[in-house]
Amino acid sequence: MLPMVRRLRGARMGWNVAPRHRRPHMDLLLPLGVVAGALVATSLAAGLVERAAMSFPILFLGVGLVLGPGVTGTTAIALDDPALLLIAVATLSLVLFLDASNLDLDGLRRDWWVPALTLGPGTLLTIALVGAAAVLLFGLSWPVGLIAGAALASTDAVTLRDVLRDRRLPVGLRRSLAVEAGTNDLLVLPILLILLAVATGEAVGVAGWAWFAVQLLLIGPAAGALVGVGGARLMGRVDRHTPIRNEYQSLYGVGLVFLAFVAGEAVGGSGFLAAFAAGGAVSVSNTTLCDCFLDLGQVLAEVLMLAAFTVFGVVLSGLLGSVGWVAGIGFALFVLVIARPVAVGGVLSVARTALSPRAIALIAWNGPRGLASLLLALLAVEAGVPGGEAVFAIVGMVVTVSVVLHGSTSTPLAGLYARRDCGEVLPEDRTTSATDALRETDPQDAPRIDVGALAARLDGPDPPWVIDVRSPASRRHDPTVIPGSRWLPPDEVAEWITNLAEAGGPPALAMWCTCPREATAARITVLAREHGIEAWAIRGGRQAWQDAGHPVAAIDLVP
Structure with a gap:
């Protein structure tokens, strides 16, 4: 039973297929065969899919839409089917736990500025724009319209996966997208639950709202964190006395995820926030779960997400028509092409960020809507919000368009960004971290070393x-170096220097670049000295070295 949403209904669980005279268990063969066939076929075609301008969500959602009542009518799943909510709860809980436990806290401390802008004002503006459009276009009340806006402010990491793995993009740019996709549900969920409480009148009066906020933001997450840390420590203690095989430790970790959800709901909070808190508590504490659980969790989350796309496709097959195709597609294009790019792109353009207009456009565009939006919209249905089914259908239309639009364009657009003129060096290529957005002047007080002194050393x-x-672009433009040079992309140097300082460090570092006044090398020199490493920027860089008559070396660049 979910205190933040309406309780699970006692509806009979099942797949609605045409009645036939056969044994009861035969009704399971069709859906089981569909899921099995989809998993086998897509696994075999994985190599082709990864090379093509498409994604697995496109395939699985498409299978569901075709099988549903809107196309072939092969099968149907009711929106109030408990099986649907079960898949939603299991998937979102596991994904939130894994997102929190895999969060790169060190990287987040360095690269917090751009994600903070996209997650904070960018997300709030998106909710406001999308909510207002839903009210005006579909006649929803403001609370219900903003519920749709909150559900559609959630971005999908699955569709972004290929972009996040594209090493042609600067690390800071990829990390900003990854942090937003992995943590924006943490911001969206409380907003959505508060709006659900407004729409259903669950909390009234100052005291009622205060207690609601305490349960939502403090008690529920605290219960989840307690389950996460306590459970991890308990497994570690038991494993030291009586070793436990990896497969059972994996199952134990999955059990902790769902136990954290139950604990959060039991104390009147949100089970989803409790699951995120459990993963976060495990990540920041000195306790760890077996790596085997993380491996199993990733695989299980992947299977659940793809199965959920298929199931939601079946549900949406019979609902999309209720929105109205012209209004639905028009609204989807507004959300994807105008609302998100204007909100996020506008915030990043106004704020002081070391990002080129091209990078801002790439971040603003890559906000695909996916499974999380559908799961959040389902909460409105389960909470009994007036117009909840309309919200789900509207969100489903946007997700359907987004899965196709973003799934087919995100990777090509990332490639277009990477295939700029080889001599063009963008600001994000030079930054050592996203926090360099706060540094608009070069650190001219960084120590320099002349090429003659360097040669002697x-x-x-x-x-x-x-x-x-x-930057990679600069190296392609001029593939010659000072002999013995070690190359490090400027957006990876910060992490490298931190690790180098912890390991004891080299005798000294001499940095060189081709920027005016050695700008990038000077910034990194200051960073190295802040970590206790002796470092200099080479005055004049490689050109000064060559002009002094010293030899240079050519490098082979792999295309």
Whole structure:
């Protein structure tokens, strides 16, 4: 039973297929065969799919739409089927737990500025724009319209996966997208639950709202964190005394996820926020879960997400027509092409960020709507919100368009960003982290070393490491280096220096780049010295080295 949403109904669970004279268990063969066939076929075609301009969500959602009552009528699933809510709860809980436990806290501390802008004002503006459009276009009340806006403010990491793995993009840019996709549900969920409480009148009066907020934001997450840390420590203690096989530790981890959800709901909070808190508590504490659980969790989450896309496709097959195709597609295009790009792109353009207009456009565009939006919209249905089914159908229309539109364009657009002129160096190529957005001037007080002094040191007993911190585009434009140079992309140097300092560090570092006044090398020099490493920026870079008569070396670049 979910205190933040309407309780599970006692409807009979099942797949509605045409009645036939056969044994009862035969009714399971069709859906089971569909799921099995989809898994087998897509696994075999995985290589082709990853090379094509499509994604697995497109395929699985498409299978569901075709099988549903809107196309072939092969099968049907009611919106109030408990099986649908069960899949939704299991999938979202597991994904939130894994997102929190896999969060790169060190990277987030360095690259917090751009994600903070997209998650904060960017998300709030998106909710407001989408909610207002839903009210005006579909005649929803403001609370219900904003519920649709909150559900559609959630971005889908599955569709973004290929972009996040594309090493042609700067690390800071990829990390900003990954942090937003992995944590924006943490912001959207409380907003959605508060709007559900407004729409259903669950909380009234100042005292009622205060207690609601305490349960939602404090008690529920605290219960989840307690389950996460306590459960991980309990497994560690038991495993030390009586070793437990990896497969059972994996199952134990899955059980902890759902136990955290139950604990959050039992104390009157949100089970989803409790699941996220459980994963976050495990991540920040000194306790760990077996890596085997993380491996199993990722696989299980993948299977659940793809199965959920199929099931939701069946449900949406009979609902999309109720929205009106012209209004539905028009609203979807407004959400995807105008609302998100204007909100996020506008915030990033106004704020002080070291991002090029091209990078801002890429971040603003890559906000696909997917499974999380459908799961959040389902909460409105289960909460008994007036117009909840209309909200689900509207969100479903946007998700359907987004899965096709973003699934077929995100990777090609990332490639277009990467295939800029080889001599063009963008601001995000030079930044050592997203927090360089706050640094608009070059650190001219960074120590420099002349090429003559560098040559003498290189011939000495403890030569410094020579570090080429040019961008990939700059290296393609001029593939010559100071002999012995080690190349590190400027957006990866911050993490490398931190690890180097923890390991004891080299004798010294000599940085070089091709920026005016050694801008990138100077910034990284300051960063290295802040970590206790002796470092200099090479005055004039490689060109000064070559002009002084020292040899240079050519490098082979893999296309």
